[in-house]
Amino acid sequence: MRCTPVITEMKVIPVAGYDSMLMTLSGAHAPLFTRTIVILEDSSGNTGLGETHGGDDIIKVLEGYKDFVVGQEIGNYRAVIGRIQKSGLIPRDDGEGIQKLDLKNLKFVVRAETAIESAFLDLLGKFLDLPVCALLGGGQQRKEIETLGYLFYVSDKNKTDLPYIDESGSSDAWFRIRRREALAPEAIVEQALAAREKYGFRHFKLKGGVFMGHQEMEAVRALKKAMPDARISIDPNGAWSLEEAIEYCKDMHGILSYVEDPCGPEKGFSGREIMWEFKNATRLRVATNMIVTNWRQLYHGVTLRAFDIVLADPNFWTMNGSVRVGQVLDEWGLTWGCHSNNHFDITLAMYVHTAAATPGNITAMDTHWIWQDGQDLCKNAMKIENGRIRIPDEPGLGIDIDMDRVMKANELYNKMDSHDRDDSVAMQYLIPGWKFDSKRPCLVR
Ligand code: GKR
Ligand code: MG
Numbered sequence: 001m002r003c004t005p006v007i008t009e010m011k012v013i014p015v016a017g018y019d020s021m022l023m024t025l026s027g028a029h030a031p032l033f034t035r036t037i038v039i040l041e042d043s044s045g046n047t048g049l050g051e052t053h054g055g056d057d058i059i060k061v062l063e064g065y066k067d068f069v070v071g072q073e074i075g076n077y078r079a080v081i082g083r084i085q086k087s088g089l090i091p092r093d094d095g096e097g098i099q100k101l102d103l104k105n106l107k108f109v110v111r112a113e114t115a116i117e118s119a120f121l122d123l124l125g126k127f128l129d130l131p132v133c134a135l136l137g138g139g140q141q142r143k144e145i146e147t148l149g150y151l152f153y154v155s156d157k158n159k160t161d162l163p164y165i166d167e168s169g170s171s172d173a174w175f176r177i178r179r180r181e182a183l184a185p186e187a188i189v190e191q192a193l194a195a196r197e198k199y200g201f202r203h204f205k206l207k208g209g210v211f212m213g214h215q216e217m218e219a220v221r222a223l224k225k226a227m228p229d230a231r232i233s234i235d236p237n238g239a240w241s242l243e244e245a246i247e248y249c250k251d252m253h254g255i256l257s258y259v260e261d262p263c264g265p266e267k268g269f270s271g272r273e274i275m276w277e278f279k280n281a282t283r284l285r286v287a288t289n290m291i292v293t294n295w296r297q298l299y300h301g302v303t304l305r306a307f308d309i310v311l312a313d314p315n316f317w318t319m320n321g322s323v324r325v326g327q328v329l330d331e332w333g334l335t336w337g338c339h340s341n342n343h344f345d346i347t348l349a350m351y352v353h354t355a356a357a358t359p360g361n362i363t364a365m366d367t368h369w370i371w372q373d374g375q376d377l378c379k380n381a382m383k384i385e386n387g388r389i390r391i392p393d394e395p396g397l398g399i400d401i402d403m404d405r406v407m408k409a410n411e412l413y414n415k416m417d418s419h420d421r422d423d424s425v426a427m428q429y430l431i432p433g434w435k436f437d438s439k440r441p442c443l444v445r
Contacts, residue, residue, distance in 0.1 A: 004075030004127055005042035010116075012062045013037040014054060015409035016416060017375045018165035019342055020179050022152040025101060025209030025237040027423030027434065027442055031157075031164040033342040034419050036062060037377065037406060038115040040123060042074055048123035049378075049401055050115030051346035052315055053106065055419045057091075061112045064089050069116060074127060077120035081318070084113045097293045099264050099271040100438040101237045103421055109293040114318045118350045118397070121319065125396035132349075132397050133356035137323035144388040145355045148233075148364040149201035150340070150371075151191055151223075153210045156181040160429040174198040178371055185222040192223055192230075195370055200386040202229070203364035205260070208236030209441050213248035224255045231257035231364070238264030238290055239441050242274050246281045258285035258309060258363070264438065272297070276306040287311055287363070289339035298325065302332065309363055311339035314354050315347075323357045330360030337363040342372060344409075345381035349397040352382055352389050377405050 015035050022029040034054025041047055052058060065084050072080045084090075093108035121132045133140045157164035157179070167175045177194040181187070192204050204223060208216045216234060223232050238261045240248060245262035252259070263278055264271040271291035279286045287309035292301045293316045301307055312325040316339075326336035336358050338351050348369050355365050369384070378399040382389045392398025413419065427434045431445050 004073045005044040005046070005123070006073050007040050007070050008043055009041040010066050010069045011039040012059060012066075013039065013406060013410055014059055014413045014419065015344065015377065015406060016054070016413040017342070017344060017372055017409060020152070020371055021155040021157045021160070021164055021426060022207070022371065023155055023210040023442055024152070024207055024423065025239045025438070025442055026103060026436060027425075027427035028155050028430065029342070029423060030421070030426055031162045032412065032416060034413060034416070034421070035342075035344055035347070036112070036115060037344075037346060038062060038119050039401065040069065040116070040119040042123050044127065046123050046126045047401060048119035048121070048126075049346050049397060049399065050118030050122070051344055051350065052112050052115040053110045053341065054413070055421065057107050058110065058112050061089060062115065065113060065116060074120055074123045077117065077124065078320075080120070081113055081117050084116070093294070097297060098290050099238070101290060102436075102438070103423075109316045111316060111318050111321075114314050114350075117318050117320065118346075121353075122396040129395045131356075131391055131395060132353040133391060136319060136354065136357035137327055138357070138359060140356055140391070141359050142356055144390045145352050146203065146364040146388050147201070147367050147384055148203035148205050149192060149195040149199060150366060150368055151188055151195070151204055151206045152182070152371075153188070153207070154178075154180065154182040154191075155426075155430060160426055162426055162429070172198070174370070175374065185219040188219045189222050189226045193226065196227065199370060199384040200388075202387045203231045203233075203257070205233045205235060205366065208234045209239040210443050211441055212444060213240050213244055213441075217248050217252065220252070221255060233258045233260055233287070235260035236441070237261055238271065239439060241266060241439065242277055245278050249282050249284055252284065256284060258287050260287040260311070261290045262286070264290065272301045272304050272306040276304045279306065285309065287337060289313060289316075302334070307334075309335040309337050311337040311366060313339040314350055319350060319354045322354050326358030326360065326362065335361065335363050338365045340366040340368050342368045344372065345369075345376045345378050345399060346397070348382050348389070349399045352391065353397060356391050375409075376402070377409060378402055
């Protein structure tokens with residue numbers, strides 16, 4: 001006997017959105033970013049939503065999962081996800097993970113099935129009249145989630161002939177600023193103040209790995225001076241050697257609230273060993289989304305005491321997995337946070353429900369959302385107000401898809417020549433022949 005509705009259809013829809021020329025260790029963000037949307041329909045007529053990373057590999061993997069999903073009861077979704085995970089269709093990691101941020105290794109850490117898990121949870125929440133966070137872990141832990149303002153160095157898009165979005169005519173100060181060049185510390189402060197004005201952030205993170213670390217620390221100091229009450233962190237994505245990282249950070253107590261992936265593997269030692277040495281030398285709080293992306297790595301990282309904060313992105317861990325990470329971290333006196341990439345409003349809702357179900361004193365959630373705000377795929381995207389997002393009262397994820405917008409984002413995706421992320425393309429306009437080097441900030445060549 002069937003007790004809960006069954007899945008009648010699974011749609012996998014690739015989508016693209018507009019981005020600024022954001023700088024990172026990997027190069028410069030392209031004018032368009034890609035994502036993949038999963039829409040499940042069930043026999044009661046409800047729709048469930050999920051979103052994950054983009055690109056042809058992810059689409060292929062998700063298409064391959066359709067047979068596991070269609071015809072299954074929503075109440076039995078954990079078994080469905082379990083069968084997918086045992087199917088062998090997931091690419092296998094050789095153990096390197098993303099310790100060196102090599103984007104070609106992302107496919108080993110992105111668990112595409114999270115988009116399906118989310119869509120099932122959305123449907124189950126609608127069936128039970130409960131928010132998704134009530135169905136995860138020990139249930140809903142909080143009513144709102146603190147988020148941080150993710151600051152980036154932004155290059156001058158006019159140095160390229162690429163079709164970056166222009167918002168210079170917008171009436172919104174943040175929308176204008178986010179598309180403008182920002183390389184000097186003063187420009188980063190201006191970016192932060194505009195983001196604070198619009199979203200009310202109390203926490204900020206600067207994406208580093210662009211200039212030499214001591215120059216990036218100037219920007220961090222300028223941020224703290226402009227906003228003494230704000231909590232500031234920096235993430236150079238492991239670009240610095242251990243020696244450099246200690247040198248740049250040793251005097252940053254009281255200025256940096258934590259430092260994220262300051263260094264990584266070197267001289268035959270893993271990123272977990274090197275981060276432990278950094279933490280031991282500086283006594284600063286350390287976060288990571290690079291040296292811990294699975295349970296085996298978590299075990300070794302915790303054994304070494306290599307970090308204080310794990311940014312357990314549901315895209316790497318699944319939503320249930322991320323909450324489980326948060327539960328054990330909380331038991332062990334460690335801190336949960338969430339890593340992000342460019343994303344749409346469905347991911348925002350997935351992050352928010354995951355964070356809402358995670359116990360303990362979690363850290364302000366990362367989100368790239370402010371760079372995409374205004375490109376909603378749903379009619380009622382969650383809003384960041386006073387630096388926080390409130391859990392909606394509606395059941396499930398609490399968001400409703402707008403298919404016209406999804407199909408426009410799909411058209412944009414289909415117009416792209418390549419769907420694979422490659423931040424060296426835009427970078428080569430700035431530095432001809434530029435190539436990724438995990439140990440050299442992108443503008444240091
Ligand atoms: O969006 O370019 C970016 C980020 O650098 C992203 O790729 C990182 O994975 O923000 C992420 C991080 O925290 O490492
Ligand atoms: Mg990071």
